[in-house]
Amino acid sequence: MSLLLVSLVSVVGGIGAATRFVVDGSVRSRWTRVFPLATLVVNVSGSLLIGLLTGASLYHGLGPRWLVVGATGFCGGFTTFSTAMVETVRLIQAGDLRRATVNAVGSVLLCLGAAAVGVGIMAV
Amino acid sequence: MTRSPHLDPRLVAVVAVGGAVGTAARWTLTQTVGTAPSGWPTATFVENLLGSFLLGALLEALLRRGEESGRGTVVRLGAGTGVLGGFTTFSSLAIEMERLLAAGQVTLALVYGALSVVLGLLACVAGVALAARHHRWRHERLRLPDEAP
Numbered sequence: 001m002s003l004l005l006v007s008l009v010s011v012v013g014g015i016g017a018a019t020r021f022v023v024d025g026s027v028r029s030r031w032t033r034v035f036p037l038a039t040l041v042v043n044v045s046g047s048l049l050i051g052l053l054t055g056a057s058l059y060h061g062l063g064p065r066w067l068v069v070g071a072t073g074f075c076g077g078f079t080t081f082s083t084a085m086v087e088t089v090r091l092i093q094a095g096d097l098r099r100a101t102v103n104a105v106g107s108v109l110l111c112l113g114a115a116a117v118g119v120g121i122m123a124v
Numbered sequence: 125m126t127r128s129p130h131l132d133p134r135l136v137a138v139v140a141v142g143g144a145v146g147t148a149a150r151w152t153l154t155q156t157v158g159t160a161p162s163g164w165p166t167a168t169f170v171e172n173l174l175g176s177f178l179l180g181a182l183l184e185a186l187l188r189r190g191e192e193s194g195r196g197t198v199v200r201l202g203a204g205t206g207v208l209g210g211f212t213t214f215s216s217l218a219i220e221m222e223r224l225l226a227a228g229q230v231t232l233a234l235v236y237g238a239l240s241v242v243l244g245l246l247a248c249v250a251g252v253a254l255a256a257r258h259h260r261w262r263h264e265r266l267r268l269p270d271e272a273p
Contacts, residue, residue, distance in 0.1 A: 010148040017143020017210040018136050021201070025130025047218035054219055071215070072151055077143045081172040081212035081240075082179035083205075085248040089180065092245075104245065108237050111218035112225075119222060 005065060009073040016046075016077025035099055036087040039080065040107055046079035047111035051118020059122050079111075135201055142206015150211050163229055165220040168213060169240060175212035176244045179204055180251025188259040 020042050027038035053070045056062035084107050091100035129135045154167040182204050186196055217240055224233035 006148065006151065009151055010144040013147020013150075013210050014140040014142075014144030014206075017146065017206050018140035020143075020209065021136060021139040021205055022130050025128055029128060043214040043218075046215040050215040050219045051222065054223075071219070072154070073147060075215035076150060076213040077147045077210040079214040079216075080209040081214045081217060081244060082175040082208050082248070083212075084214060085176040085241075085244045086179050086183055088245055089248045089252060104241050107214065108217075108221075108241055111214050112221050112237065115215070115218040115222040116225075119219075119226075 005068065008069055012069050012073030013077030016074040016079075019074075020046075020078045020080065034091075034096065036084075036091075036103060039083050039087055040103070040110070043079045043084060043107055044110045044114045046075045048114040048118045049078075050075040051115035051120075052122055053118075054115075055119040055122020058119070129197065129201065135197070138198055138202045139206040139209075142202040143210035146207040146210025146212075149207075150213065163224060163227070163232055165216070165236065168216045168220060169236070172212045172217065172240055173243055173247045175208045177247040177251040179208040179212075180248035181255040182208065182251075184252040184255035185259065188256065 023042055023045075024038040027041050031037045050071050053062065053067055053075070057064070057067045084103070088100050088104045091097075091103060150171050153171055157167040157170060160166045183200070186192070186200050186204075189196065192200070217237070221233045221237050224230075224236065
């Protein structure tokens with residue numbers, strides 16, 4: 001593990017986090033309803049991308065370094081588990097158990113589905 | 125009228141720096157902890173639970189300070205959105221579940237997904253509760269002199 005690779009993964013992770021901040025803000029400025037859609041959009045699109053990258057590595061010879069930079073760096077920095085948890089806890093605190101459950105379970109299923117679709121596209 | 129934070133290049137930079145720190149910490153932990161011999165993705169699991177606890181505590185502590193100052197915004201975006209947002213990852217959870225399912229380890233994949241969410245929520249609640257308790261304790265301590273007879 002070279003210092004260059006660590007630095008590259010970190011910088012790309014920072015770019016991923018900044019992209020999340022911008023995408024999250026843009027969705028929020030259009031979606032004013034209670035359901036935390038912005039984080040879901042970020043997590044599902046990031047999961048699709050990690051699926052595509054993993055598929056590219058499995059079927060099209062994407063090198064392990066590029067996979068780490070793209071998956072661990074960008075996708076890892078872009079998607080967030082902690083924000084999804086905080087938003088679900090806020091819904092629970094507000095007594096909105098229905099939306100809390102839909103958000104928690106829906107996030108896992110949609111992200112899993114998106115990752116599988118990404119791998120599947122590359123396998124074709 | 126102030127523009128939205130996500131359109132302010134300085135705040136975007138704050139999130140990027142925090143995200144780079146969070147990603148470096150996550151990768152270091154992943155390299156150290158890795159995956160258990162059973163296939164259980166220990167690293168991502170630990171990162172997501174730890175990050176959820178810390179983000180719950182941080183956001184609750186900031187919320188209880190009242191109206192957000194400029195410095196509060198930088199702390200929330202840098203440490204919260206940046207560091208802890210970048211430290212935790214939903215995409216790794218998703219691809220790890222997908223890889224386990226593809227390898228036929230259905231039970232392990234489902235238990236991993238379910239435990240991540242259930243324990244992630246509990247960790248977050250614990251963080252929120254801890255910050256709330258700390259805030260009350262501090263508040264009462266500061267108020268004591270006024271209430272003395």
